[in-house]
Amino acid sequence: MSSLFLRDDLATAPHEVGDVVLLSGDEARHATTVNRMRVGEHTAIGDGQGLVVSGVVTRVEPRELELRVEAVVVHPEPAPQLVLVQALAKGDRDELAVQTATELGVSGVVPWQAERSISRWSGPKVAKGIERWSSIVREAAKQSIRPFVPVVSGLADLAGLRALAAENRMLVLEPTAGVRLTEISFAEGAEAPVLLVVGPEGGISPHELDVLTAAGAQAVRLGDEVLRTSSAGPAALAVINAALGRW
Structure with missing residues (x-):
């Protein structure tokens, strides 16, 4: 995994293996124009609270990116903080x-x-x-x-x-x-x-x-x-x- 993008409401959206996760707005613009993500590349999307899904990019638009989920990981919060x-x-x-x-x-x-x-x-x-x-x-x-x-x-x-x-x-x-x-x-x-x-x-x-x-x-x-x-x-x-x- 060489990059990570954030979608704050990821936990409430479909995000199991096989689901397609949509990234939009400024995060998608950064992914497509700055990181130059392309269809077929692998990346990850997280919610900033421990949930991270990774998979293959299936669609790329100027302000939209779709990721087909291949793995889901819920990281435990470190202790002590x-x-x-x-x-x-x-x-x-x-x-x-x-x-x-x-x-x-x-x-x-x-x-x-x-x-x-x-x-x-x-x-x-x-x-x-x-x-x-x-x-x-x-x-x-x-x-x-x-x-x-x-x-x-x-x-x-x-x-x-x-x-x-x-x-x-x-x-x-x-x-x-x-x-x-x-x-x-x-x-x-x-x-x-x-x-x-x-x-x-x-x-x-x-x-x-x-x-x-x-x-x-x-x-x-x-x-x-x-x-x-x-x-x-x-x-x-x-x-x-x-x-x-x-x-």
């Missing part, structure tokens, strides 16, 4: 982090308005920012052929993160932490999601770190180097994936 809490950052550094984290398997993304975030979302920018990040994770999931499209949550502030820390396993990337991420144990199949918090360009403030650790979060560091906000989260996710045996 890995969630990236990404602080807003200037330029496209936060977007790059979100894109790469999606490719590396996160189940969710939480945009965070940190104290030291140079980029600020307010008013109409909040909805626009969430829509932008949602588009990024959708395209990254398709590119990496992931059966699940991560969910982008609403914009969080420190109070919101404190509540999440009290209810979940939260790890805060902090270069001064005494514990390395490689010293933390992870168990495949664990029910509690793992929330990985990444600060902005200027890092997480002492006040934010105190609040989160008091609520139950644990500060960890990657190594002696200080990574950019665009690379810290993906680097940590790679470590966790290896620890869980997913890589």
Whole structure:
């Protein structure tokens, strides 16, 4: 399978072996004009929630593509879920982090308005920012052929993160932490999601770190180097994936 396209309502449409699944709209246009899919080629269509059908293309039009289903797979949701809490950052550094984290398997993304975030979302920018990040994770999931499209949550502030820390396993990337991420144990199949918090360009403030650790979060560091906000989260996710045996 070299490509994946999304149809959100796939589960409610006929999708068993032998059925013909129609892909239309922008997804079909991308398949036919960008990927240049042709009759007789094999591809896959998913719903972004674990269901993926694959088969042979039987019809191609500018905004329509039909696939005769040859295989149906329902992927189980990974456990524990890995969630990236990404602080807003200037330029496209936060977007790059979100894109790469999606490719590396996160189940969710939480945009965070940190104290030291140079980029600020307010008013109409909040909805626009969430829509932008949602588009990024959708395209990254398709590119990496992931059966699940991560969910982008609403914009969080420190109070919101404190509540999440009290209810979940939260790890805060902090270069001064005494514990390395490689010293933390992870168990495949664990029910509690793992929330990985990444600060902005200027890092997480002492006040934010105190609040989160008091609520139950644990500060960890990657190594002696200080990574950019665009690379810290993906680097940590790679470590966790290896620890869980997913890589």
